[in-house]
Amino acid sequence: MPREAAEYALSFAKNNPSFLRNLKHVSLPEEFFFQTIFMMSDYKEQFVPNNLRYTDWTKRNGSKPAILDETDFEQIMDSDCIFARKIDPVISKELISKIEEQLNGQ
Numbered sequence: 001m002p003r004e005a006a007e008y009a010l011s012f013a014k015n016n017p018s019f020l021r022n023l024k025h026v027s028l029p030e031e032f033f034f035q036t037i038f039m040m041s042d043y044k045e046q047f048v049p050n051n052l053r054y055t056d057w058t059k060r061n062g063s064k065p066a067i068l069d070e071t072d073f074e075q076i077m078d079s080d081c082i083f084a085r086k087i088d089p090v091i092s093k094e095l096i097s098k099i100e101e102q103l104n105g106q
Helices: 003-015 017-023 033-039 043-045 070-080 093-103
Strands: 053-056 083-085
Touching: 003 017, 003 033, 017 033, 043 070, 053 070, 070 093
Parallel strands: 053 083
Antiparallel strands: none
16 A cells, blocks of 8 residues: 555544544444545545455355355356455365465466
């Protein structure tokens, strides 16, 4: 993040105490802090509307969003995403292996 943008966000938070108070009522406020401030500013023109994160928003494997498993491999590889959400060391074990094999060129 450019220093100028970080300074803008800190200044906004300092000058708008109600913004911080409202974040107390939000689940995962750290996922909204910078994004909300920047999208209410001139910085919004610099954002690309793609977070490069593969997420399956259905309920599967006991979670919503879904905990990804080996059945998601092809969709992840076919996407332009470089991150994936949600990975579990047990449920996603085969998926992790397939991704590692792909990355290692096997």
